[in-house]
Amino acid sequence: MDFKTSPALYAIAGAVILFVLGQSVFFLVKAWKQGRALGIDKAKLRNAVTSSALFTIPSALSVLATVIALAPALGLVIPWVRLSVIGNLMYETTAAEAAMEALGHEGGMAVPVTDPEVYAGVAWVMTLGICFSLIILPFLAKPIHKKFMAASQKEEAAPADTNAPADEKKKRSLNGFINKFATPAIFIGLIGAFVARAIIGGGKPETFGDGAGVLSIITLVVAVVVSIALEVLAKKLKLTWLEPFVMPIGMIVAMVAAIVFFNVLPEDIATLEWRG
Amino acid sequence: MAKNTNKSYIDRVHSWGRISSVTALCALLMFPVAICLYLDVFPSISGILQGLLKLIPTYWTVAVVEVIVYTPMLGAGGTYLSFVTGNIANLKLPCAINAMEGADVKANSEEGEVVSTIAIATSAIVTTAVLAIGILAFAPFLESFTENALLKPAFAQVLPALFGALGAGYFIKHWRISFFPIIVMIIVLVFAPTMGASTLLFFGIVASVLGALFMYKKGMLDRVKD
Incomplete structure (x- = not known):
């Protein structure tokens, strides 16, 4: 039996996830009670629960799709824990790739991990790489939150002068850049690394799927085009329910396209990877 | 009594949040420890460090930026829960904003704090449930699924x-x-x-x-x- 499918590993993962689930239930109960104490209508609170649950389902399915997509290389247990606790679609895939590369696992995500030592190493790297926010949160969250609470109360007490001229210099301050563009720029750098590899990255000549080629370009183009088309469609026709489904549909359609083109194209073209 | 005022509620949320962050961190670190003990292996420390060296400069910087950027938007309870359960930018933040808009309350207000925490907690519970059900349902078929010759190009x-x-x-x-x-x-x-x-x-x-x-x-x- 493959060690990655051992029931004991599922039990370990289940225990960690149950612990975190308990925290969510605790905060939910406390916030609900406080909401009632503040006089917020029960129907309003119930509506927040219902709308959040419905809002979450499509995105949760895309998280599930990522867990399943990582499973051929890592099994289900590591991606399950990593995407249930702190995890994030982008970070986990990147972390898994970095860990495999550093631990000498050749072929990356295209090749299943069969060495328990590499498997455990990947679990360590993915866990330690992502946990920093939990280390700094106890120190930073309270002062930041209090500062903004005080600032917004002050703002409400003294409404802004709408006739004040815009200060162009202030508008382009470093703080303004950090607030508005730093996170998108970091995300684009991160996502772009995988996009660039799918266009021109090299792999091992004997491994299919680890380097850029006909199929990686087709998959990438289909994923981008389908996602953009769906996003435009959702915006133009005001289909707000469609928006959370855009990413999972784009990903699944692209994977289906990979299967179709692999079978339709002549073998030497379908398996062509220009840089190995 | 002061205990019943909102200020004291926020302070208590910060206390619970600090405890939840530290305990979640411990639970999370127990995961690779348990894997090593169960499989009776210990991977090379230099390999782990090499992998971490590639991640830490980016991930740890992003972690600081995220705590600074997201905390004002998520509220106290929402912040602690979001950083423990993850998927903030693509799920928890839009979910909290959606719920606050629906309830017509402002972030950084007393009501906003409550609604944001309820939305994020619900979102975390639903995500955990969807993942658990999906994985338990999918686990028996995984091998036949990923080893299927027809589906291999998709996973590659x-x-x-x-x-x-x-x-x-x-x-x-x-x-x-x-x-x-x-x-x-x-x-x-x-x-x-x-x-x-x-x-x-x-x-x-x-x-x-x-x-x-x-x-x-x-x-x-x-x-x-x-």
Whole structure:
């Protein structure tokens, strides 16, 4: 039996996830009670629960799709824990790739991990790489939150002068850049690394799927085009329910396209990877 | 009594949040420890450090930026829960904003704090349930699924599919700042074709941030909406 499918590993993962689930239930109960104490209508609170649950389902399915997509290389247990606790679609895939590369696992995500030592190493790297926010949160969250609470109360007490001229210099301050563009720029750098590899990255000549080629370009183009088309469609026709489904549909359609083109194209073209 | 005032509720949330962050961190670290003990292996420390060296400069910097940027938007309870349960940008934050808009309350208000925490807690519970049900239902078929010759090309191309779909929204919204980093990374790959994505993303992030900063300072991003 493959060690990655051992029931004991599922039990370990289940225990960690149950612990975190308990925290969510605790905060939910406390916030609900406080909401009632503040006089917020029960129907309003119930509506927040219902709308959040419905809002979450499509995105949760895309998280599930990522867990399943990582499973051929890592099994289900590591991606399950990593995407249930702190995890994030982008970070986990990147972390898994970095860990495999550093631990000498050749072929990356295209090749299943069969060495328990590499498997455990990947679990360590993915866990330690992502946990920093939990280390700094106890120190930073309270002062930041209090500062903004005080600032917004002050703002409400003294409404802004709408006739004040815009200060162009202030508008382009470093703080303004950090607030508005730093996170998108970091995300684009991160996502772009995988996009660039799918266009021109090299792999091992004997491994299919680890380097850029006909199929990686087709998959990438289909994923981008389908996602953009769906996003435009959702915006133009005001289909707000469609928006959370855009990413999972784009990903699944692209994977289906990979299967179709692999079978339709002549073998030497379908398996062509220009840089190995 | 002071205990019943909202100020004291917020303070208590911060106390619970601090405890939940530390205990979640301990539970999370127990996961690789348990794997090592169960499989009776211990991976090479140098391999782990090499892997971490590629991640820490980016991930730990992003962690600081995220705590600073998201805390004002998520509220106290929402912040602690979001950082423990993850998927903030793509799930928890839009979910909290959606619930606060629906309830007509402002972030950083007493009501906003409550609604945001309820929304994020619900979202975390639903995500955990969907993942658990999906995985338990899927586990028995995984091998036949991934070993299926017909489906193999799809799993071999999972990264272009995932990042193409994930990136499309970012590229369309931030197309002005997207071209430069991608061109830089393509040039890097021309000279170092086998460079892994985890190393390449350093070049991407540095080029992306510096390029965006340059365009911002030159006023080329003034017309970009929030």
